[in-house]
Amino acid sequence: MSEILRCDNLTKTFGHMVALNHLSMRIESGKIIGLLGPNGAGKTTLIKIINGLLQPTVGAVYICGNTPGPLTKPLVSYLPDISYLNNWMTVEQIVEFFTDFYADFRPQLAFEMIGRLGIDRKMRLKSLSKGNKEKVCLILVMSRNALLYVLDEPIAGVDPATRDYIITTIINNYNPAASVLISTHLISDIESVLDEVLFINNGSIYLHDTVDHIRAAHNKSVDEYFREVFRW
Amino acid sequence: MDWRLDKKRPICPQICEKLCVMIASGELGAGDRLMSVRDVALNAGITPNTVQKSFELLEQQGVIYSIRGSGWYVSDNAQVAQNVFNELVHTKTVNYLNDMESLGLGKKDIINIIKEFRYE
Numbered sequence: 001m002s003e004i005l006r007c008d009n010l011t012k013t014f015g016h017m018v019a020l021n022h023l024s025m026r027i028e029s030g031k032i033i034g035l036l037g038p039n040g041a042g043k044t045t046l047i048k049i050i051n052g053l054l055q056p057t058v059g060a061v062y063i064c065g066n067t068p069g070p071l072t073k074p075l076v077s078y079l080p081d082i083s084y085l086n087n088w089m090t091v092e093q094i095v096e097f098f099t100d101f102y103a104d105f106r107p108q109l110a111f112e113m114i115g116r117l118g119i120d121r122k123m124r125l126k127s128l129s130k131g132n133k134e135k136v137c138l139i140l141v142m143s144r145n146a147l148l149y150v151l152d153e154p155i156a157g158v159d160p161a162t163r164d165y166i167i168t169t170i171i172n173n174y175n176p177a178a179s180v181l182i183s184t185h186l187i188s189d190i191e192s193v194l195d196e197v198l199f200i201n202n203g204s205i206y207l208h209d210t211v212d213h214i215r216a217a218h219n220k221s222v223d224e225y226f227r228e229v230f231r232w
Numbered sequence: 233m234d235w236r237l238d239k240k241r242p243i244c245p246q247i248c249e250k251l252c253v254m255i256a257s258g259e260l261g262a263g264d265r266l267m268s269v270r271d272v273a274l275n276a277g278i279t280p281n282t283v284q285k286s287f288e289l290l291e292q293q294g295v296i297y298s299i300r301g302s303g304w305y306v307s308d309n310a311q312v313a314q315n316v317f318n319e320l321v322h323t324k325t326v327n328y329l330n331d332m333e334s335l336g337l338g339k340k341d342i343i344n345i346i347k348e349f350r351y352e
Contacts, residue, residue, distance in 0.1 A: 031281070032279050032281075167277055168277070171270075171274055171277070171278075171279065172270075174280050192237060192239070192243060192277055192278045192279075193278060193279050194279065195281050211242075212243055212282070213242075215240065215241055215242045215243075220240055221239040221240050223239070
Protein backbone atom coordinates (compact mmCIF):
# COMPACT_ATOMS: atom_id res chain seq x y z
CA MET A 1 0.00 0.00 0.00
CA SER A 2 1.52 3.29 -1.01
CA GLU A 3 0.76 6.81 0.01
CA ILE A 4 -1.47 8.66 -2.46
CA LEU A 5 -2.16 11.89 -0.64
CA ARG A 6 -0.46 13.67 2.21
CA CYS A 7 -1.35 16.99 3.83
CA ASP A 8 1.31 18.54 6.03
CA ASN A 9 0.26 21.21 8.48
CA LEU A 10 -2.14 22.80 6.00
CA THR A 11 -3.42 26.24 6.87
CA LYS A 12 -5.56 28.42 4.66
CA THR A 13 -6.83 31.81 5.70
CA PHE A 14 -9.12 34.18 3.83
CA GLY A 15 -8.43 37.52 5.53
CA HIS A 16 -9.39 36.93 9.15
CA MET A 17 -11.27 33.75 8.30
CA VAL A 18 -9.33 30.58 9.08
CA ALA A 19 -10.64 27.90 6.71
CA LEU A 20 -8.02 25.26 7.41
CA ASN A 21 -6.09 25.16 10.64
CA HIS A 22 -2.85 23.10 10.74
CA LEU A 23 -4.49 20.13 9.07
CA SER A 24 -2.36 17.03 8.59
CA MET A 25 -3.40 13.64 7.24
CA ARG A 26 -2.43 10.93 4.82
CA ILE A 27 -4.39 8.64 2.55
CA GLU A 28 -3.13 5.31 1.26
CA SER A 29 -3.96 3.60 -1.99
CA GLY A 30 -6.92 1.26 -2.32
CA LYS A 31 -9.17 3.15 0.09
CA ILE A 32 -12.56 4.79 -0.20
CA ILE A 33 -12.61 7.67 2.24
CA GLY A 34 -15.49 9.85 3.36
CA LEU A 35 -14.70 13.48 4.05
CA LEU A 36 -17.39 14.48 6.52
CA GLY A 37 -18.00 17.65 8.45
CA PRO A 38 -20.57 20.33 9.16
CA ASN A 39 -21.14 23.24 6.75
CA GLY A 40 -18.17 25.57 6.68
CA ALA A 41 -15.82 22.97 8.19
CA GLY A 42 -13.32 23.38 5.35
CA LYS A 43 -14.12 20.36 3.19
CA THR A 44 -14.34 22.20 -0.11
CA THR A 45 -11.32 24.37 0.73
CA LEU A 46 -9.27 21.23 1.34
CA ILE A 47 -10.49 19.71 -1.90
CA LYS A 48 -9.68 22.86 -3.85
CA ILE A 49 -6.15 22.89 -2.45
CA ILE A 50 -5.70 19.22 -3.39
CA ASN A 51 -6.66 20.18 -6.94
CA GLY A 52 -4.44 23.23 -7.08
CA LEU A 53 -7.34 25.68 -7.34
CA LEU A 54 -6.27 27.34 -4.10
CA GLN A 55 -2.80 27.78 -2.67
CA PRO A 56 -2.30 26.95 1.01
CA THR A 57 -1.27 29.87 3.27
CA VAL A 58 1.02 27.53 5.22
CA GLY A 59 1.92 23.89 4.71
CA ALA A 60 1.75 21.67 1.68
CA VAL A 61 -0.17 18.91 -0.09
CA TYR A 62 1.59 16.03 -1.82
CA ILE A 63 -0.07 13.74 -4.33
CA CYS A 64 2.19 10.75 -4.96
CA GLY A 65 5.04 12.95 -3.80
CA ASN A 66 4.25 16.00 -5.95
CA THR A 67 2.60 19.26 -5.01
CA PRO A 68 -0.57 20.01 -7.02
CA GLY A 69 0.36 21.12 -10.53
CA PRO A 70 0.90 19.82 -14.04
CA LEU A 71 2.41 16.58 -12.69
CA THR A 72 -0.60 15.75 -10.52
CA LYS A 73 -3.40 16.71 -12.92
CA PRO A 74 -3.19 13.39 -14.80
CA LEU A 75 -3.35 11.52 -11.47
CA VAL A 76 -6.38 13.21 -9.95
CA SER A 77 -9.94 13.04 -11.24
CA TYR A 78 -11.96 15.82 -9.67
CA LEU A 79 -15.70 16.40 -9.40
CA PRO A 80 -16.20 20.02 -8.28
CA ASP A 81 -19.18 21.18 -6.28
CA ILE A 82 -20.33 23.36 -9.17
CA SER A 83 -20.85 22.48 -12.82
CA TYR A 84 -18.13 23.82 -15.09
CA LEU A 85 -19.09 22.18 -18.38
CA ASN A 86 -20.20 24.07 -21.47
CA ASN A 87 -23.96 24.06 -21.42
CA TRP A 88 -24.33 24.23 -25.21
CA MET A 89 -22.50 20.93 -25.72
CA THR A 90 -24.32 17.63 -26.14
CA VAL A 91 -23.55 14.68 -23.87
CA GLU A 92 -21.75 13.04 -26.79
CA GLN A 93 -19.64 16.13 -27.49
CA ILE A 94 -18.65 16.41 -23.86
CA VAL A 95 -17.52 12.77 -23.80
CA GLU A 96 -15.42 13.41 -26.92
CA PHE A 97 -14.06 16.54 -25.28
CA PHE A 98 -12.95 14.55 -22.24
CA THR A 99 -11.47 11.85 -24.49
CA ASP A 100 -9.31 14.52 -26.14
CA PHE A 101 -8.46 16.13 -22.83
CA TYR A 102 -7.47 13.18 -20.65
CA ALA A 103 -5.18 10.39 -21.81
CA ASP A 104 -6.71 8.04 -19.24
CA PHE A 105 -10.34 8.68 -20.24
CA ARG A 106 -12.42 5.59 -21.13
CA PRO A 107 -15.17 6.78 -23.52
CA GLN A 108 -16.71 3.32 -23.86
CA LEU A 109 -17.23 3.08 -20.12
CA ALA A 110 -18.74 6.57 -20.07
CA PHE A 111 -21.21 5.79 -22.86
CA GLU A 112 -22.10 2.49 -21.21
CA MET A 113 -23.00 4.25 -17.94
CA ILE A 114 -24.82 7.08 -19.74
CA GLY A 115 -26.91 4.50 -21.61
CA ARG A 116 -27.57 2.52 -18.46
CA LEU A 117 -28.95 5.59 -16.70
CA GLY A 118 -31.20 6.34 -19.64
CA ILE A 119 -29.64 9.65 -20.56
CA ASP A 120 -30.00 10.65 -24.21
CA ARG A 121 -26.51 11.27 -25.56
CA LYS A 122 -27.78 13.71 -28.18
CA MET A 123 -29.23 16.03 -25.54
CA ARG A 124 -27.57 19.33 -24.80
CA LEU A 125 -26.39 19.75 -21.22
CA LYS A 126 -28.57 22.82 -20.74
CA SER A 127 -31.72 20.80 -21.45
CA LEU A 128 -30.85 18.10 -18.91
CA SER A 129 -32.43 18.23 -15.46
CA LYS A 130 -30.21 19.20 -12.52
CA GLY A 131 -29.99 15.58 -11.35
CA ASN A 132 -29.18 14.22 -14.81
CA LYS A 133 -26.51 16.86 -15.30
CA GLU A 134 -24.93 15.78 -12.02
CA LYS A 135 -25.01 12.18 -13.19
CA VAL A 136 -23.19 13.11 -16.41
CA CYS A 137 -20.54 15.01 -14.44
CA LEU A 138 -19.96 12.07 -12.12
CA ILE A 139 -19.82 9.60 -15.01
CA LEU A 140 -17.16 11.74 -16.69
CA VAL A 141 -15.07 11.83 -13.52
CA MET A 142 -15.40 8.10 -12.81
CA SER A 143 -14.60 7.20 -16.44
CA ARG A 144 -11.04 8.33 -16.02
CA ASN A 145 -8.48 5.80 -14.90
CA ALA A 146 -6.93 7.98 -12.20
CA LEU A 147 -5.06 7.31 -8.97
CA LEU A 148 -7.11 9.66 -6.85
CA TYR A 149 -10.77 10.48 -7.35
CA VAL A 150 -11.93 13.54 -5.46
CA LEU A 151 -15.69 13.87 -5.38
CA ASP A 152 -17.20 16.99 -3.83
CA GLU A 153 -20.85 16.26 -2.95
CA PRO A 154 -21.43 13.69 -5.71
CA ILE A 155 -24.86 12.42 -4.66
CA ALA A 156 -26.61 15.46 -3.22
CA GLY A 157 -28.97 16.12 -6.13
CA VAL A 158 -29.83 12.63 -7.33
CA ASP A 159 -32.67 10.29 -6.40
CA PRO A 160 -32.08 7.34 -4.01
CA ALA A 161 -32.12 4.70 -6.76
CA THR A 162 -29.45 6.60 -8.68
CA ARG A 163 -27.47 6.97 -5.47
CA ASP A 164 -27.38 3.20 -5.27
CA TYR A 165 -26.21 3.04 -8.87
CA ILE A 166 -23.48 5.58 -8.15
CA ILE A 167 -22.31 3.57 -5.15
CA THR A 168 -22.27 0.46 -7.33
CA THR A 169 -20.22 2.39 -9.88
CA ILE A 170 -17.71 3.33 -7.21
CA ILE A 171 -17.41 -0.30 -6.06
CA ASN A 172 -17.19 -1.56 -9.65
CA ASN A 173 -14.49 0.92 -10.41
CA TYR A 174 -12.52 -0.13 -7.36
CA ASN A 175 -8.83 -0.44 -8.06
CA PRO A 176 -6.31 -1.39 -5.35
CA ALA A 177 -3.88 1.19 -6.70
CA ALA A 178 -6.34 4.08 -6.52
CA SER A 179 -8.23 5.90 -3.79
CA VAL A 180 -11.51 7.79 -3.68
CA LEU A 181 -12.13 10.80 -1.46
CA ILE A 182 -15.83 11.65 -1.16
CA SER A 183 -17.21 14.68 0.59
CA THR A 184 -20.87 14.36 1.47
CA HIS A 185 -23.61 15.05 3.99
CA LEU A 186 -25.55 11.92 3.04
CA ILE A 187 -23.56 9.76 5.40
CA SER A 188 -26.06 6.96 5.92
CA ASP A 189 -26.32 6.39 2.17
CA ILE A 190 -22.64 6.04 1.71
CA GLU A 191 -21.05 4.88 4.94
CA SER A 192 -21.11 1.15 4.20
CA VAL A 193 -19.03 1.70 1.11
CA LEU A 194 -16.36 3.67 2.97
CA ASP A 195 -13.16 2.19 4.35
CA GLU A 196 -12.28 5.21 6.41
CA VAL A 197 -13.88 8.45 7.45
CA LEU A 198 -12.34 11.82 8.09
CA PHE A 199 -14.35 14.10 10.36
CA ILE A 200 -13.28 17.67 9.83
CA ASN A 201 -14.38 20.58 11.96
CA ASN A 202 -13.22 24.21 12.10
CA GLY A 203 -10.51 23.43 9.57
CA SER A 204 -8.87 20.60 11.52
CA ILE A 205 -9.15 16.83 11.53
CA TYR A 206 -11.47 15.82 14.35
CA LEU A 207 -11.20 12.11 13.68
CA HIS A 208 -9.62 9.77 11.12
CA ASP A 209 -10.80 6.21 11.66
CA THR A 210 -12.29 3.15 9.96
CA VAL A 211 -16.05 2.73 9.71
CA ASP A 212 -15.97 -0.62 11.50
CA HIS A 213 -13.92 0.80 14.36
CA ILE A 214 -16.31 3.72 14.87
CA ARG A 215 -19.29 1.35 14.86
CA ALA A 216 -17.61 -1.08 17.25
CA ALA A 217 -16.43 1.64 19.64
CA HIS A 218 -19.69 3.59 19.82
CA ASN A 219 -22.30 0.96 18.94
CA LYS A 220 -23.69 3.44 16.41
CA SER A 221 -23.68 3.98 12.69
CA VAL A 222 -21.26 6.65 11.46
CA ASP A 223 -24.29 8.79 10.62
CA GLU A 224 -25.59 8.59 14.20
CA TYR A 225 -22.12 9.23 15.57
CA PHE A 226 -21.73 12.31 13.36
CA ARG A 227 -25.04 13.69 14.62
CA GLU A 228 -23.88 13.17 18.18
CA VAL A 229 -20.45 14.77 17.70
CA PHE A 230 -21.71 17.81 15.83
CA ARG A 231 -24.96 18.38 17.75
CA TRP A 232 -25.71 22.07 18.31
CA MET B 233 -28.93 -14.53 0.14
CA ASP B 234 -30.14 -11.45 1.93
CA TRP B 235 -27.18 -9.11 2.12
CA ARG B 236 -28.87 -6.36 4.11
CA LEU B 237 -26.68 -5.22 6.96
CA ASP B 238 -27.25 -3.69 10.35
CA LYS B 239 -25.97 -0.12 10.17
CA LYS B 240 -25.10 0.02 13.86
CA ARG B 241 -22.70 -2.93 13.82
CA PRO B 242 -19.27 -3.23 12.21
CA ILE B 243 -19.56 -4.63 8.70
CA CYS B 244 -16.76 -7.20 8.75
CA PRO B 245 -18.25 -9.53 11.41
CA GLN B 246 -21.64 -9.31 9.69
CA ILE B 247 -20.19 -10.57 6.42
CA CYS B 248 -18.42 -13.41 8.27
CA GLU B 249 -21.71 -14.28 9.95
CA LYS B 250 -23.62 -14.39 6.68
CA LEU B 251 -21.09 -16.69 5.07
CA CYS B 252 -21.09 -18.95 8.14
CA VAL B 253 -24.89 -19.18 7.92
CA MET B 254 -24.64 -20.14 4.25
CA ILE B 255 -22.19 -22.89 5.18
CA ALA B 256 -24.02 -24.16 8.27
CA SER B 257 -27.36 -24.22 6.47
CA GLY B 258 -25.89 -26.27 3.65
CA GLU B 259 -26.30 -23.61 0.99
CA LEU B 260 -22.53 -23.89 0.57
CA GLY B 261 -20.86 -27.28 1.02
CA ALA B 262 -17.27 -28.35 1.57
CA GLY B 263 -15.20 -27.63 -1.54
CA ASP B 264 -17.77 -25.20 -2.98
CA ARG B 265 -16.49 -21.99 -4.43
CA LEU B 266 -17.52 -18.74 -2.76
CA MET B 267 -18.74 -15.67 -4.62
CA SER B 268 -15.90 -13.40 -5.65
CA VAL B 269 -14.87 -10.53 -3.40
CA ARG B 270 -16.26 -8.09 -5.96
CA ASP B 271 -19.63 -9.87 -6.19
CA VAL B 272 -20.09 -9.85 -2.44
CA ALA B 273 -19.06 -6.18 -2.34
CA LEU B 274 -21.59 -5.28 -5.04
CA ASN B 275 -24.40 -7.33 -3.50
CA ALA B 276 -23.88 -5.94 -0.01
CA GLY B 277 -23.01 -2.42 -1.22
CA ILE B 278 -19.76 -2.36 0.72
CA THR B 279 -16.13 -1.76 -0.08
CA PRO B 280 -14.13 -4.72 -1.45
CA ASN B 281 -11.52 -4.16 1.27
CA THR B 282 -14.02 -5.14 3.95
CA VAL B 283 -15.02 -8.28 2.04
CA GLN B 284 -11.36 -9.20 1.61
CA LYS B 285 -10.79 -8.69 5.34
CA SER B 286 -13.81 -10.86 6.19
CA PHE B 287 -12.60 -13.66 3.92
CA GLU B 288 -9.13 -13.50 5.45
CA LEU B 289 -10.63 -13.67 8.94
CA LEU B 290 -12.62 -16.77 7.99
CA GLU B 291 -9.50 -18.26 6.45
CA GLN B 292 -7.63 -17.80 9.75
CA GLN B 293 -10.44 -19.66 11.50
CA GLY B 294 -10.22 -22.47 8.98
CA VAL B 295 -13.71 -21.95 7.57
CA ILE B 296 -12.56 -21.23 4.02
CA TYR B 297 -9.32 -21.40 2.10
CA SER B 298 -8.02 -19.62 -0.96
CA ILE B 299 -6.40 -20.91 -4.11
CA ARG B 300 -4.21 -18.33 -5.76
CA GLY B 301 -5.67 -17.05 -8.97
CA SER B 302 -8.81 -19.12 -8.56
CA GLY B 303 -10.82 -17.90 -5.59
CA TRP B 304 -12.11 -18.90 -2.20
CA TYR B 305 -13.46 -22.33 -1.26
CA VAL B 306 -15.31 -23.79 1.70
CA SER B 307 -13.11 -26.04 3.85
CA ASP B 308 -14.34 -29.42 5.11
CA ASN B 309 -14.27 -28.18 8.70
CA ALA B 310 -17.76 -26.82 9.25
CA GLN B 311 -17.48 -26.64 13.04
CA VAL B 312 -16.66 -22.93 13.30
CA ALA B 313 -19.49 -22.03 10.94
CA GLN B 314 -21.84 -24.27 12.93
CA ASN B 315 -20.82 -22.52 16.17
CA VAL B 316 -21.47 -19.09 14.66
CA PHE B 317 -24.82 -20.37 13.40
CA ASN B 318 -25.78 -21.74 16.84
CA GLU B 319 -24.78 -18.50 18.49
CA LEU B 320 -26.95 -16.57 16.04
CA VAL B 321 -29.92 -18.86 16.74
CA HIS B 322 -29.35 -18.28 20.44
CA THR B 323 -29.23 -14.46 20.26
CA LYS B 324 -32.23 -14.29 17.94
CA THR B 325 -34.21 -16.52 20.31
CA VAL B 326 -33.22 -14.41 23.30
CA ASN B 327 -34.27 -11.27 21.43
CA TYR B 328 -37.63 -12.82 20.55
CA LEU B 329 -38.25 -13.98 24.10
CA ASN B 330 -37.32 -10.57 25.49
CA ASP B 331 -39.73 -8.90 23.05
CA MET B 332 -42.55 -11.25 24.01
CA GLU B 333 -41.82 -10.92 27.72
CA SER B 334 -41.96 -7.15 27.41
CA LEU B 335 -45.51 -7.68 26.15
CA GLY B 336 -46.25 -9.43 29.43
CA LEU B 337 -46.25 -13.00 28.07
CA GLY B 338 -44.76 -15.94 29.96
CA LYS B 339 -42.80 -18.84 28.51
CA LYS B 340 -45.89 -21.09 28.37
CA ASP B 341 -47.90 -18.46 26.50
CA ILE B 342 -45.08 -18.05 24.04
CA ILE B 343 -44.83 -21.80 23.39
CA ASN B 344 -48.58 -21.96 22.79
CA ILE B 345 -48.41 -19.03 20.40
CA ILE B 346 -45.68 -20.71 18.40
CA LYS B 347 -47.53 -24.05 18.35
CA GLU B 348 -50.71 -22.46 17.08
CA PHE B 349 -49.04 -20.03 14.73
CA ARG B 350 -49.90 -20.36 11.05
CA TYR B 351 -48.68 -18.18 8.22
CA GLU B 352 -51.63 -16.37 6.65
